[in-house]
Amino acid sequence: MRRSLRRRLAAIFVLLGAAALPGLPAVAAAGDPNLFAQLRAAAPAANPHVLGLAARAAECARAQGILDGFGHLAVIDYSLPSTQPRLWVFDLRRQRLLFEELVAHGRNTGAGLAERFSNVEGSRMSSIGLYQTADTYYGSNGYSLRLRGLDPGFNDNALARAIVMHGAPYVSQAIADRLGRLGRSWGCPAVREEVARTVIDTLKGGALLFAYYPDRKWLAESPFFKCGDGAPKRAPVVATAAPGRPYQG
Numbered sequence: 567m568r569r570s571l572r573r574r575l576a577a578i579f580v581l582l583g584a585a586a587l588p589g590l591p592a593v594a595a596a597g598d599p600n601l602f603a604q605l606r607a608a609a610p611a612a613n614p615h616v617l618g619l620a621a622r623a624a625e626c627a628r629a630q631g632i633l634d635g636f637g638h639l640a641v642i643d644y645s646l647p648s649t650q651p652r653l654w655v656f657d658l659r660r661q662r663l664l665f666e667e668l669v670a671h672g673r674n675t676g677a678g679l680a681e682r683f684s685n686v687e688g689s690r691m692s693s694i695g696l697y698q699t700a701d702t703y704y705g706s707n708g709y710s711l712r713l714r715g716l717d718p719g720f721n722d723n724a725l726a727r728a729i730v731m732h733g734a735p736y737v738s739q740a741i742a743d744r745l746g747r748l749g750r751s752w753g754c755p756a757v758r759e760e761v762a763r764t765v766i767d768t769l770k771g772g773a774l775l776f777a778y779y780p781d782r783k784w785l786a787e788s789p790f791f792k793c794g795d796g797a798p799k800r801a802p803v804v805a806t807a808a809p810g811r812p813y814q815g
Contacts, residue, residue: 601625601658605641608663609654616643619791620776623696626793627774632698632716638773642669642755644680644692645779648748653757655768665765670737670748670756678747683779685715685723690752693721693729696790697775700725702766707732707756711766713775717788721777729753731769733762 602621606614620641627633639656646652653669656662671680672692684691695717702711710732715721721729734756736749755777757765769775785791 604658604661605639605654605656608656608661609641609666611651611666612641612654613643613645616641616645616778619778622793623776623788623790624774626790627696627698627716629793630789633772633774636772636774638664638769640769640773640775642775642777644671644675644683644694644777647678648680648750649678649742649746653755655765657768664768665761667757667761667765668737668739668742668748670734670751670754672753673750675750675753677750680779683720683781684753685720687723687727692751692753692755692777693724693727694777694779694781694784695721695788697721697724697777699731699769699771699773699775702770705730705732707734707754708759709733709763709766711770713755717784717790720784720788727753729755731755731757731762731766731775733757733759735759 601624602618605612605617605621609617620639624636624639628636637657637659639658641654641656643652648668648670651666651668653665653667654663655665655667657664672690674684674690675682675692680692682691683694685693693715695715697713697715700712700714702709704710705728710730712730713724715724715729732754734749734751737756737758738748742748755775
């Protein structure tokens with residue numbers, strides 16, 4: 567009886583969290599209500615609408631055969647100002663939040679607020695959508711994590727653009743307090759240097775990263791919001807980067 571009640575409450579939270587923002591297309595976020603409830607309980611400061619969409623996208627990726635299973639999920643809410651923690655990293659197996667962190671966006675994406683996104687090389691903008699983490703390497707910004715964009719047209723050039731997660735000295739609360747914003751990357755989700763290695767090692771090797779912004783086109787077209795709507799299954803792809811690819815940061 568109690569389990570049934572918990573499931574009903576979780577489903578209600580999904581519906582509430584999935585309510586479309588004014589002027590945006592309604593996207594059902596009802597993937598696994600248990601996953602949504604888990605994320606919501608672990609990160610009460612995060613927007614439930616964003617967590618609901620992240621849960622749906624993650625479950626859709628697994629249903630499409632992109633992943634056999636996943637243990638970690640990172641969520642970035644680019645609708646928040648860069649001075650606020652807007653990166654959450656969840657351990658799904660242990661059902662807990664591991665990190666709640668500041669994260670930078672691209673130089674041409676905006677100043678304190680993210681406003682513009684691109685999938686184009688040289689744009690120096692961030693990209694939205696669902697990613698799968700790949701391997702690590704040492705680049706001009708130190709220890710870094712490659713990201714493979716899974717959303718066609720929105721972030722699937724991430725490997726070619728060298729959009730990676732790395733630590734950066736311009737990401738800190740002191741910088742946010744002094745400038746009223748974080749420093750900006752060339753499109754990479756840069757984090758504090760003090761936590762970069764731990765966050766990267768947590769996520770490397772196939773975790774999911776969901777980067778959100780209330781973009782009408784993406785919400786309407788992403789295949790990860792269309793499971794159950796006849797979306798075709800996609801085969802897993804091994805993430806690789808071109809040898810000698812210049813690092814963009």
